[in-house]
Amino acid sequence: MTVYLFIILGVFAILSALMVVFTKNPIHSILYLVLTFFAIAGEYVLLNAQFLAIVNIIVYAGAIMVLFLFVVMLLNLNKETEPHKSILRQLIAVIAAGILLIVLVGSLKGADTMTIKPFAQNTGYIENLGQVLFKDFLLPFEVSAILFLAAMVGAVMLGKKDIK
Amino acid sequence: MDSNGPIDYLPIAITVLVAGGFVVTTMFVSNILGPKRKGKIKLDTFECGIESQGNARIPFSIKYFLAAILFVLFDVEVIFLYPWAVDFRKLGMDGFWEMISYMGVILIGFFYILKKGALKWDTD
Amino acid sequence: MTLSLFIIYKAVLVILVFLISLVIAMYSTYAERKVAAFMQDRIGPNRAGPFGLLQPVADGVKMFMKEEIIPQVSNKFLFILGPSVAMFTSCITGAVIPWGTSLHIAGHDFALQVTDINIGILYVMAVTSIGVYGIMIGGWASNNKYSLLGALRASSQMISYEVAMGLAIIALVMTTGTLSLKGIAAAQTGWHWNIVYQPLGFLIFIICAFAETNRTPFDLPESDSELIGGYHTEYSSMKLGFYLFAEYINMFISSAIMSTLYFGGYNMPFIGRLGLSPNTMAILGVVFLFAKIFFFIFFFMWVRWTIPRFRFDQLMNLGWKILIPLSIFNMAITGFIILVLHK
Numbered sequence: 001m002t003v004y005l006f007i008i009l010g011v012f013a014i015l016s017a018l019m020v021v022f023t024k025n026p027i028h029s030i031l032y033l034v035l036t037f038f039a040i041a042g043e044y045v046l047l048n049a050q051f052l053a054i055v056n057i058i059v060y061a062g063a064i065m066v067l068f069l070f071v072v073m074l075l076n077l078n079k080e081t082e083p084h085k086s087i088l089r090q091l092i093a094v095i096a097a098g099i100l101l102i103v104l105v106g107s108l109k110g111a112d113t114m115t116i117k118p119f120a121q122n123t124g125y126i127e128n129l130g131q132v133l134f135k136d137f138l139l140p141f142e143v144s145a146i147l148f149l150a151a152m153v154g155a156v157m158l159g160k161k162d163i164k
Numbered sequence: 165m166d167s168n169g170p171i172d173y174l175p176i177a178i179t180v181l182v183a184g185g186f187v188v189t190t191m192f193v194s195n196i197l198g199p200k201r202k203g204k205i206k207l208d209t210f211e212c213g214i215e216s217q218g219n220a221r222i223p224f225s226i227k228y229f230l231a232a233i234l235f236v237l238f239d240v241e242v243i244f245l246y247p248w249a250v251d252f253r254k255l256g257m258d259g260f261w262e263m264i265s266y267m268g269v270i271l272i273g274f275f276y277i278l279k280k281g282a283l284k285w286d287t288d
Numbered sequence: 289m290t291l292s293l294f295i296i297y298k299a300v301l302v303i304l305v306f307l308i309s310l311v312i313a314m315y316s317t318y319a320e321r322k323v324a325a326f327m328q329d330r331i332g333p334n335r336a337g338p339f340g341l342l343q344p345v346a347d348g349v350k351m352f353m354k355e356e357i358i359p360q361v362s363n364k365f366l367f368i369l370g371p372s373v374a375m376f377t378s379c380i381t382g383a384v385i386p387w388g389t390s391l392h393i394a395g396h397d398f399a400l401q402v403t404d405i406n407i408g409i410l411y412v413m414a415v416t417s418i419g420v421y422g423i424m425i426g427g428w429a430s431n432n433k434y435s436l437l438g439a440l441r442a443s444s445q446m447i448s449y450e451v452a453m454g455l456a457i458i459a460l461v462m463t464t465g466t467l468s469l470k471g472i473a474a475a476q477t478g479w480h481w482n483i484v485y486q487p488l489g490f491l492i493f494i495i496c497a498f499a500e501t502n503r504t505p506f507d508l509p510e511s512d513s514e515l516i517g518g519y520h521t522e523y524s525s526m527k528l529g530f531y532l533f534a535e536y537i538n539m540f541i542s543s544a545i546m547s548t549l550y551f552g553g554y555n556m557p558f559i560g561r562l563g564l565s566p567n568t569m570a571i572l573g574v575v576f577l578f579a580k581i582f583f584f585i586f587f588f589m590w591v592r593w594t595i596p597r598f599r600f601d602q603l604m605n606l607g608w609k610i611l612i613p614l615s616i617f618n619m620a621i622t623g624f625i626i627l628v629l630h631k
Contacts (some may be wrong), residue, residue, distance in 0.1 A: 002170065027366060027428070034421070052231050054410040055243050062417025063239040066424070066447060067232045073428055073436075074229055076258070126407060126467060130247030134255055134262060141244070145269035151237050152273035156282045159230035175298040175403040176383050176411075182302050183379035187530075194526035198355045201572045207360040211432050212516050215307045219361060219431050228444050231604070235447040238612075242454040245619075246410065251462040251624065260623050267616060274612070285601035 006046050013039035026072045030065055037061040097153040230282055241270055293396070305382045313536035314344040316585055320536075323589040335583035351529035359522055363429040370426020371523065375420040384408040385544050386470045388554045388574040391567055400570060401470060408469035409457055412545060413450070416500055420446050422534070423502075423509065427519035435448045438518030441600060442509035445499055448607040449506075453496035455615035458566040459622045462550060470544075473553030477560070481552040488618045490550045492611055497542045499607065501535060504592040507552055508600055543584035544577070551580050 016035040023029050037060045044053035133141060209216050248255065248263055255262075277283060318333065325332025333340035341510060358367055388400035403511070405411060420443050427439020463485050464472050474481060483490050499506040510518030520531045554573030564572070598606070 025363075027363075027425075031369075031425075033605075046170050048169060049592075050405065050407050051247070054407050054414050057414040058410065058417055059236075059240055059243060060419070062414060063236045065448070066420055066443065067236050069421075069424060070229050070232045070443075074223060074226070079421075101238075126247050130251035131254070133244075133247055134251065134259055138262060142266055142269075145241075145266045146245070147232050148237055148241055149269055149273040149276075152234065152277055155230060155233040155237070156277055156280045158233075159226050159282060172403050172405050174295070175302060176380070176405075177293075178299050178302045179306075179380050179383040179402060182306055183376050186306070186379065187376050189532075190526055191368065191372060193436075193461060194352045194358055194529075197352050198525055200355065204360075206357065209359045209361055209430070209432050210516075210522055212434065216432070221431070222433065222436075224436070224440060228440050231444045231448060235451060236572070238451040239454070242451060242458065245455075245458045246461065246467065249458045250465060251469060252462045252626065256628055260627055263623070266619075271616070275379075278609065283604060285604045 002046055006043060009039050009042045009046070012144070026075075027069070030068050030072060033068075034061045034065050037065070051129055227285065234277065234282070291445040292309070298402065302383070305387070305402060306379060309379070309382050309537055309540055311466050312540050312585075313533055314348065316536045316539060317347065317532075318344045319585070320513070320592075323586065323609060324593050327590075327593045348529070349527075351526050354525040356525045356527070357422045358535050359431065359524075360540060361431045362522065363431070366425050366429035367522075368527065370422055370424075370429055371520075371527040371534075372422075373425065374419065374422030374534040375530040375537075377415050378541065381412055381415045381607050382544070384469055385541070385548060386473045386553060387577060389474075389566070389570045391570050393567075400574060404468055404470040406471075406597075407466045409467050409472075409549075412469075413454060413457070413610075417450060419538075422531075423519050426523070426531070430519070430522040431615075432522050434515045434517075435519050435521050438509045438515050438521070441515075442502060442519055443507065445502070445506060445603060445607070448604060449496040449499035449611070452492055452607060452611035452615050453500065453568075455612065455619060456486075456492040456496065457549075459489045459615065459619045460486050460493075462619070462622050462626060469553075471547055473548050473555070476552040476555050477487060478555075479557050481550065481555075483550045486550065486618075486622070488614070489622075490546075492618065493550070494546060495611065496589070498591070499603075501538045501542055501588075503535070503539065503588055505595045505598050506603060507597060508603060511597055539585060540581065540589050543581045543588070546584055547577060547580035553577055 013036050016032045016039065019032040020029045020036065023032060041053040041056045041061075044050070044056060049064055209219075244266075245263070248259060252259060321343075322332045322340075324330075324395050333343040336342040336346045358364055383402040384405060386399075386401040386404070390397045390399040392398075419596060423442040423446075424439050427435040427442070430436075431601065460472075460482060461467060463482065464475055466475075472482070498504075508518075509515075510520065512518075515521075520528055524533060554570075554577045556576045557571070559569070559576075
């Protein structure tokens with residue numbers, strides 16, 4: 001039962017991700033992307049990673065997509081659809097996406113040889129996550145604060161022209 | 165059932181179905197029940213009552229956008245705090261100092277934002 | 289409990305919770321007008337039924353029967369999607385609130401909570417953050433400058449106060465050690481209500497709750513004097529009804545969450561000494577929770593008819609420059625006290 005649900009959610013995620021690319025209206029693209037994130041959150045729940053599922057919704061669907069929506073609204077969208085791109089631009093996009101595909105396939109090729117640990121019922125629980133994050137991965141966590149600092153400075157710099 | 169597994173989310177799926185069904189049905193029913201007399205002027209944008217000038221696809225202040233970026237940053241930072249807060253007693257004094265140093269760096273960024281006036285809304 | 293019994297029981301409970309929130313939201317509109325009338329020395333609605341008690345029903349029927357006007361220049365699909373999302377998100381939050389302990393009937397325990405997930409508070413936060421879309425999409429799709437401004441204001445207000453709200457909840461979680469709303473409610477027996485341990489956190493939380501529900505003094509998204517009707521200027525019939533109704537459901541749900549997080553939920557001091565049977569206790573618990581919720585709903589209305597509206601720069605300053613530093617301070621103090629005094 002769980003497996004079927006997982007497959008259905010996966011297909012749903014892929015279909016809505018495809019719609020993100022194929023739909024003409026940028027606002028619709030964003031909404032399809034939100035749907036994709038919900039499907040992925042559902043998959044996390046089925047894998048018993050409940051904290052990740054809810055973080056996926058809060059951060060991606062609730063915060064980053066709101067930012068995207070702001071950006072799309074900030075652009076002057078007098079036409080309903082995007083302007084048509086030139087052949088050169090399309091070619092560049094295809095090459096860039098193709099390179100990404102090669103990288104992804106290359107990195108996932110070795111994945112099947114990894115030993116799969118037995119599935120523990122409570123791996124994804126927030127209590128266990130805290131223990132791992134604040135004991136084993138303490139340094140990356142503290143370094144992420146510096147990343148945030150850099151991002152804040154960058155954001156202020158971007159908007160600075162308008163402020164004064 | 166005290167399982168703490170994916171089965172706990174089944175009632176949420178039921179809630180989503182009930183709420184979604186209600187919303188769709190109500191929209192549909194109110195669409196059927198209401199009268200329909202369309203007219204060119206009636207279907208114009210109301211805006212403020214007088215004839216509207218241009219449309220509303222206009223660029224707006226970048227400050228809204230900046231607030232949204234800063235919100236994303238702070239939201240992610242707050243998410244990191246949840247596992248810490250749940251395990252707060254177990255992590256003890258070490259965990260407390262870890263978080264003080266983490267929040268210290270974040271606060272430096274926060275004061276930088278305030279100092280640069282990125283969140284100043286009363287000037288233009 | 290077998291799976292089929294589990295599903296049937298949960299479905300019944302879901303529909304019950306859903307209907308109760310709809311009825312309470314309906315009668316909140318009536319109560320709001322009566323409270324306003326009382327405060328302004330008027331009578332309020334008194335035509336439909338005795339004391340005007342049928343007024344919300346009359347309003348609902350009117351919403352159904354009105355003509356739907358979708359402006360020509362608007363984006364039709366998004367125009368309908370906006371109020372639907374607003375209504376939908378406000379309806380699904382009630383799923384994690386513990387309305388009471390559990391009833392023991394015929395050898396089965398029936399928990400008076402739709403579901404107890406161990407990240408309950410985060411579920412509420414997630415649904416709140418999705419709620420922004422309803423207003424933003426609706427305001428933008430209207431293709432009306434005032435609606436756009438209202439939607440922008442609403443979304444930046446909601447996202448700004450979400451940060452302070454999250455930080456206030458973190459201080460609370462530090463004292464409780466769990467994110468499950470059932471666990472938090474169950475820990476507050478006797479006088480151990482969280483308000484005693486987290487007075488500052490509660491103050492921050494209630495201010496943020498007012499901002500998240502777009503209630504006065506934070507009702508800038510629909511400030512009539514400058515933005516006509518704000519983000520729902522172009523809306524009519526049931527779509528307008530959904531926006532207005534969603535606000536009242538949100539008010540009910542946030543009252544329930546405040547009662548559960550800080551005011552003991554279904555607990556009441558000294559009730560354990562009466563020696564009542566567990567089932568009676570559970571039912572009394574529901575009554576106590578609803579008494580607390582009604583108090584908070586009244587508080588929302590009391591504030592609305594007492595305090596004037598903020599200016600937008602004051603609102604953003606309060607959120608970013610006062611509430612966020614204050615909630616970080618609250619976190620530090622909470623952590624320090626827990627570690628030093630309760631070693």
